Amino acid sequence: MVTEVKKWQWFYRLGSPRWFYEITGRWLPWLLCAASLLLASGLFWGLLVAPPDARQGNSFRIIYLHVPAAILALVGYYIMALAGAVGLIWRIKMSFMVMKSAAPIGAALTFIALFTGAVWGKPSWGTYWVWDARITSMLILLFLYLGVLALQRAFSSAEMAYRASAILALVGTINIPIIYKSVDWWHTLHQPATLKLTSASSIHIDMLQPLIVMICGFYVFYVVALCLFTRAEIIRREATSAWVRALVSNESSR
Amino acid sequence: MPELARTPSFLAYVRRDVLLAYRRLGDTVAPLIFFTMVCTLVPLGLSPDPQRLSEIAPGIMWIMALLATLLSIERIFAFDFEDGSLEQLLIAPQLIALPVLAKIVAHWLVTGLPLTLLSPLLAMTLSLPTSAYPAMLLSLAIGSAYLSAVGAVGASLTVSLGRGGLLLPLLVVPLYMPIMIFGTATVFYAVDGLHWSGPLAAMGAMLCAALALCPLAAAAALRVTSA
Numbered sequence: 001m002v003t004e005v006k007k008w009q010w011f012y013r014l015g016s017p018r019w020f021y022e023i024t025g026r027w028l029p030w031l032l033c034a035a036s037l038l039l040a041s042g043l044f045w046g047l048l049v050a051p052p053d054a055r056q057g058n059s060f061r062i063i064y065l066h067v068p069a070a071i072l073a074l075v076g077y078y079i080m081a082l083a084g085a086v087g088l089i090w091r092i093k094m095s096f097m098v099m100k101s102a103a104p105i106g107a108a109l110t111f112i113a114l115f116t117g118a119v120w121g122k123p124s125w126g127t128y129w130v131w132d133a134r135i136t137s138m139l140i141l142l143f144l145y146l147g148v149l150a151l152q153r154a155f156s157s158a159e160m161a162y163r164a165s166a167i168l169a170l171v172g173t174i175n176i177p178i179i180y181k182s183v184d185w186w187h188t189l190h191q192p193a194t195l196k197l198t199s200a201s202s203i204h205i206d207m208l209q210p211l212i213v214m215i216c217g218f219y220v221f222y223v224v225a226l227c228l229f230t231r232a233e234i235i236r237r238e239a240t241s242a243w244v245r246a247l248v249s250n251e252s253s254r
Numbered sequence: 255m256p257e258l259a260r261t262p263s264f265l266a267y268v269r270r271d272v273l274l275a276y277r278r279l280g281d282t283v284a285p286l287i288f289f290t291m292v293c294t295l296v297p298l299g300l301s302p303d304p305q306r307l308s309e310i311a312p313g314i315m316w317i318m319a320l321l322a323t324l325l326s327i328e329r330i331f332a333f334d335f336e337d338g339s340l341e342q343l344l345i346a347p348q349l350i351a352l353p354v355l356a357k358i359v360a361h362w363l364v365t366g367l368p369l370t371l372l373s374p375l376l377a378m379t380l381s382l383p384t385s386a387y388p389a390m391l392l393s394l395a396i397g398s399a400y401l402s403a404v405g406a407v408g409a410s411l412t413v414s415l416g417r418g419g420l421l422l423p424l425l426v427v428p429l430y431m432p433i434m435i436f437g438t439a440t441v442f443y444a445v446d447g448l449h450w451s452g453p454l455a456a457m458g459a460m461l462c463a464a465l466a467l468c469p470l471a472a473a474a475a476l477r478v479t480s481a
Binding site: 088151154163167175179185186 | 456
């Protein structure tokens with residue numbers, strides 16, 4: 001019985017906001033270092049060292065922001081839904097806090113992906129916006145994020161907001177593959193003239209290497225942002241608890 | 255030991271909701287009038303030219319049907335929440351998913367089905383080719399049932415937040431986009447004289463999945479939001 005309890009201790013500790021706050025406080029400086037190192041070297045490599053594209057010249061370099069943002073926007077939705085599911089199933093408040101924090105970050109990343117795509121589209125396609133399958137899917141993803149954000153802010157009870165938005169995030173998760181497939185199919189149905197610039201050629205290794213560095217950098221950056229948002233949420237939610245009060249009084253007396 | 259035998263049957267729930275909708279005839283008919291009126295805006299706003307109208311008619315019909323459903327989906331739980339019968343449903347010793355499914359069916363019977371039956375009339379005014387009528391009727395019948403099922407999840411999440419909000423459309427419109435794609439495609443295929451059973455089958459599959467999963471999600475959401 002005792003060993004049984006010990007085996008699950010880490011799991012229950014993970015559910016403690018205080019423990020999460022303390023452990024991420026120790027990890028954050030390292031994560032921040034790793035993120036800035038990866039992003040700085042990836043940007044330097046991608047923007048200055050990598051060769052310009054044969055057809056697009058230098059404008060292709062926006063992929064070093066666009067692709068990582070788009071990947072993390074999608075991954076972020078699943079992280080958000082997974083955290084929500086864990087919260088609903090095991091009733092862990094900590095998990096809901098992670099879910100809530102993932103929503104604004106994901107929405108921002110989706111917006112960055114759409115915005116950089118539009119900026120790239122102007123010189124490459126001659127227009128800021130086309131109803132391309134992937135662009136449309138990303139736009140719908142942004143709507144899904146905005147729905148979760150709006151629902152979170154609609155409730156006066158934080159507990160209710162957590163659970164309701166977790167259910168919505170899960171419903172959205174089931175719908176993402178359906179949306180993606182249907183939009184893809186819709187696009188082939190209404191195939192516009194010729195905008196097949198991206199899929200024609202596979203990316204050259206000299207361009208791919210900095211991209212991989214940037215993707216790794218964005219992953220670490222995402223974790224940093226998620227930790228920071230979650231820590232803020234912990235302080236907000238646990239404001240009345242003894243340890244947060246002690247923390248605040250220590251900070252202010254310093 | 256709760257007496258499970260006393261709990262009302264599925265059909266009793268459907269009958270109750272349809273009867274309540276009949277008693278509130280004004281509210282029930284409003285989406286249908288909205289559907290008709292907004293379809294009238296199209297020739298006024300775009301062009302009364304039958305050729306142009308017939309080209310866009312399938313899309314127009316579908317968008318308007320979606321908006322009309324959106325207008326009424328809030329009511330699926332709102333009245334029961336206001337008069338307290340939803341709370342009674344939640345504390346009753348039974349699976350809530352079943353009455354929720356009954357509410358979805360009842361909502362389709364009073365909104366989706368009348369919309370579908372009304373659609374040939376509007377399709378005629380928008381000069382949709384007659385050959386596309388069967389496709390349009392079937393796609394609207396299946397599609398509006400899907401709209402009711404998915405809309406019920408959104409309505410259950412927002413039921414305690416008060417009425418007249420714009421939150422519910424914000425939540426469900428992204429989820430409505432796939433069925434809208436297949437629904438309009440079915441009619442467009444029929445207009446072009448192609449086999450339209452493909453997209454219609456996709457819609458049927460989506461409806462089956464929605465009918466299986468949405469009552470569960472909505473029931474879970476009701477437990478959270480109206481507790």
